[in-house]
Amino acid sequence: MKSGLVTIKDIARELNISASTVSRALKNHPDISEETKRAVNELAQKLNYQPNAVALSLKQRRSHTIGVIIPEIVHYFFSSVISGIEDVAYDAGFNVIICQSNERYEREVANARTLLASRVDGVLVSVSKHTEDFQHLHNLQDNNIPLVFYDRIVPGLEADQVIIDDLDASYRATRHLIETGRKRIVHFAGPQKLLIGRQRKDGYVKALEEAGLEVDPSLIIEADSFEKARLAVMRLLNEKKKFDGVFATNDLTAIGAMQTIQKRGFKIPDEIAVVGFSDGRFSGITDPTLTSVDQHGYEMGTVATEMLLRRITSENSDYPYETRVLNADLIVRGSSVFL
Amino acid sequence: MKSGLVTIKDIARELNISASTVSRALKNHPDISEETKRAVNELAQKLNYQPNAVALSLKQRRSHTIGVIIPEIVHYFFSSVISGIEDVAYDAGFNVIICQSNERYEREVANARTLLASRVDGVLVSVSKHTEDFQHLHNLQDNNIPLVFYDRIVPGLEADQVIIDDLDASYRATRHLIETGRKRIVHFAGPQKLLIGRQRKDGYVKALEEAGLEVDPSLIIEADSFEKARLAVMRLLNEKKKFDGVFATNDLTAIGAMQTIQKRGFKIPDEIAVVGFSDGRFSGITDPTLTSVDQHGYEMGTVATEMLLRRITSENSDYPYETRVLNADLIVRGSSVFL
DNA sequence: AACGACACCGCAAACGTTTGCAGTAATGCG
């Protein structure tokens, strides 16, 4: 801010006209003579006049800014979501204020306060892992600030939301393994207390059942990291368990499994096929490349932002809340079929 | 924004006092009686009053907001920078407006305009690859908006900057290879028209010369992607070139090299050692794990933001510009030594 | 009784815009 920034008043003074005339001239109002318009625009250009968005926000009670509450920016998925948000917001002339909760509830509450104080026109939120009280979000809604939840939704809260169909994606990933001839498929599952972990397991089970394959509980193992996968695979192999496929709840787990399987002398995909669930850019650099579910973070960002902007800009914003379910594509690579 | 948000006037009206009194009561001004203060604070609490930051910005001509111009959010390095920025800004009570240029000059210019219009108190910028004209940045400076450049700096422009000592990092990476006994080290270099590409090569050359090793131009190959590395390694091996080490300008290149080397039957690190330059989270998941330079994106974000906030908040901000050079740590893993 | 000190509070201007309304001058028409 500081001094120095030229205002409408500066132009008015210079030209010996009123601020209102300058304002109108700049927006090409018919009341203003061509000559005045020319003079104003010329001077504005020369002085490099930039309308003060802050003053505008105050006047119009519209900040043309949306807030984003995000757990952690550095995750590939979330950063792609931000990228999608930013692109759509930019095209619509909206600014984006980013607040990361760092997966902490207190910080998320503070974020909500900040965004409220900044008078953002709407908020996109993905709740932290530890958020169990939602007063801070209700608070935004009470103040007529529309909310759109993305990825991590809050079941009880009335709002637009956009999520990924994890169950369907897992179902399709597992079916892909079945269709390529696998009969005994291990599932490395995420924590079953998280919705996402349960859904991915359910999709796996659904595909097996539909195909008439046995659901062997000893093949469903809670392991959601590179290291846990290594240990789990070693245990399976030591116990001489037979399996010809692996579906992991995320890519790192899949990669840990893959490496261990290869180290123990099994060929991928010949003897064992592996499928992951994308959370980074890992799939292209493994050997073989990793078949994985693409979660379309960018698209999630664009869709969520479009939903939010629609609610912000429509006269009547009390149409029913909507839940958009994006489907995630299975990208088939070398770890499940020969390319 | 919308309606509904309670203002100081609402409180004043309710209590039959003036807005000024409410304002003073809220900031515990000594002129106000304890009783009034109590009443005001009570009602403010009850109505969940949140000061309107927009009005404040206008009045104080300080937005408590900093702008960030960033090439592409989805890159791991940049997203960690943002994370660092956000954390420091949050602690200082500043908001962060993110603008991504998507590596396009026109978009970067538009970003600068937006931030100017939003009256941000300062801007952190990393220029796009195609930015060659800097009028839009000069323009910010002309309007007394302090700039801090991070990572991608602009040589001619007077401003604070924080960069990584690429030359030194490359030098150390190469020296590590030399110290572990490698004599013929290939360098997969980045584009030599980019500063970063030249510096990384220079560090490599410096280490070789210092050790009295021959600098063989045929071992310096412009290749900065997974695929280019594969091709280059194949060519080298086909030509029966002897080499026992590889230093690549980024991790993906290193990984491409590593895979191809392994496929052709060479052992890593036994016969050939590989070192990369970190641009993701790949180093931990390769087999063997990849020795790489850690660029400390988060730290770069924090340092840059601290420099900017200092310039924003200090009375006298015309102290000389500063260039902070962060050194990047070499993280030794399995691709260069036995662990 | 008069005066100063003190405690407390409100007025009004300002930040940079926008906009309804009113005002002025010039022109057209009968």
Place this chain on the structure above:
DNA sequence: CGCATTACTGCAAACGTTTGCGGTGTCGTT
């Protein structure tokens, strides 16, 4: 010539705060 119309332009209020200054009322002191 008188009036309406047209073509411009300016005044002032408003958005929500902060803050210098001035005002009021209540004391205590001489």
